[in-house]
Amino acid sequence: MQLVKNLYNYRELLKSNVKKEIRGKYKGSFLGVLWSFVNPLLQVAVYAIVFPYIMRVQTDNYLIYLIIGIIPWTFFTTVINQGMITVRMNAGIIKKVYFPREILPISVALSGLINFLISCIIIVLFCLFGGVGITWHIIFLPLIALLQFILTLGIVFALSAINIYIKDTEYLVTFLINMLFYATPILYEASLFPEKIRFILYLNPMTQVIDAYRNIFLYHQMPDLMGIVYLVLIAVILFFLGLLIFRKLEKGFAEEV
Amino acid sequence: MSAKKDYAIKVSHVTKKFKIYYDKANTLKERLVFWKSKNKNEERTVLEDINLEIKKGETVALIGTNGSGKSTLLKLMTKIIYPTKGRITTVGKLTSLLELGAGFHDDFTGRENIYFNASIFGLTKSEIDAKVDDIIAFSELEEFIDNPVRTYSSGMYMRLAFSVAINVNAEILLIDEILAVGDQHFQDKCFKKLEELKNSDKTIVIVSHSLDSIRKLCNRAIWIKDGHVKMDGEASSVIDKYLEECK
Secondary structure (H helix, E strand, O other): OHHHHHHHHOHHHHHHHHHHHHHHOOOOOOOHHHHHHHHHHHHHHHHHHHHHHOOOOOOOOHHHHHHHHHHHHHHHHHHHHHHHOHHHHOHHHHHHOOOOOOHHHHHHHHHHHHHHHHHHHHHHHHHHHOOOOOOHHHHHHHHHHHHHHHHHHHHHHHHHHHHHHOOOHHHHHHHHHHHHHHOOOOOOOHHHOOHHHHHHHHHOHHHHHHHHHHHHHOOOOOOOHHHHHHHHHHHHHHHHHHHHHHHHHHOOHHHHO | OOOOOOEEEEEEEEEEEEEEOOOOOOOHHHHHHOOOOHHHOEEEEEEEEEEEEEEOOOEEEEEOOOOOOHHHHHHHHHOOOOOOEEEEEEOOOEEEEOOOOOOOOOOOEHHHHHHHHHHHOOOOHHHHHHHHHHHHHHHOOHHHOOOEHHHOOHHHHHHHHHHHHHHOOOOEEEEEOOOOOOOHHHHHHHHHHHHHHHHOOOEEEEEOOOHHHHHHHOOEEEEEEOOEEEEEEEHHHHHHHHHHHHO
16 A cells, blocks of 8 residues: 555656656657557558468458457557666666655556557547447456556566566567467467367466457457456456565665666 | 654664675576675675664764765665665655756756656645746746756756755755855855755755865764764764864
8 A cells, every 4th residue: 555655645756757658769750659559550560461461361350350469469568668677777866866666667557558548549440440340348448458557567567676686587578578479369369279278378368358358349249257357366466476576676776777 | 653753864773785796697697607606796884783863853964084884874864775784764755865966857948857856756746836936946047947958057957956856845855965056156045045944844964075064054963984973963073073083
């Protein structure tokens, strides 16, 4: 609860930090913030060309299927990649001023969440004009986004702190994320795998997340209840574990960075 | 929580050791390869078993030669670093001025930086709104306040930073070696402001080598030598003793 109190007291810092994260990333480029929306779209364009025509994937509404996979995935990886280095990037102020250090990873995750929610407009547009349409099921969007946020924040808490002590974390995680991309049904359908081993795919929480988004946007059905329960469990465990690691390591930040 | 606390800062049995790495193992490979030869680094004890109690409303100076550990003690009080042993308790909102302009962004204007800097000290937007005019007036930078701070001279930069820190209304103010801010006129102004704060119920801890200012400003001085409290008492007498030994 200390965390909530701290965040409330330092809400102005949190706010300006989130703004800085959103604006700062593409600072100086011509399109600016727009890049955070154009980037995933360009990525979608690549896969939408490569997979149906070269790899002969035959999924209905493949373009929309892809977009609903890629946009949440971008949210996940951007937050991890930026969050991992956020403590190190802010070494200057960490050494000189006291403030609740948790603000740093939280601002990265929050800015990612805001970006994602805006990007959802793209998903909605594609659904509307791609012939899929939109149903009331999208009221589940905030819940799923929140779960993804908590999950990612937990991972970022741990990684940003560990990265101060072991610099390899960055490179290792970049590789792992890359692998995880193919272990998540983003480009392909989970049904490609035989039933017996499919559950392995579903142990990956990101599979559950993306599955839930697809259910509400594309298939117009309720998210899978067991999936959501599993996700809540994993998200809460990762969040508190990450926070614990962060708390344990933050005392040394000023000396180690 | 029973008795009313009359101290602002309490330092009990604090020991701080720093690890001195000759070759810091920062990567996984180095950690794995050298994990047994941990004795490569040595520990240096900067502060040893320090006990202090600073009362509310006191203005205290920490004096001592370079490397005696006084800045480390100040950093410990701000919770930027943590003691190896012992604990430090502070009561009330705390602002530190370890380095002026920490957290300033060169591309942002003076005004934006006021907001940013004050928010690091834990102020909310409406609190800053209420103070921003005072801060600008105190810094005497009215005509430059909407320019990016990278266009400022170092003196102007310092003036802005000092104005923010001194106007955030903290109950405890920790200052490291910055009494020499700006030109003579601004220095006098800062000094006057500090005296004003001293006469209110603020607690101030200053690390400084300008002994004359300390003598005028502080009512208590703590002399730190080689990580121990060598002398603690009325400012003038401690400074006299200190000067005697420095000769």
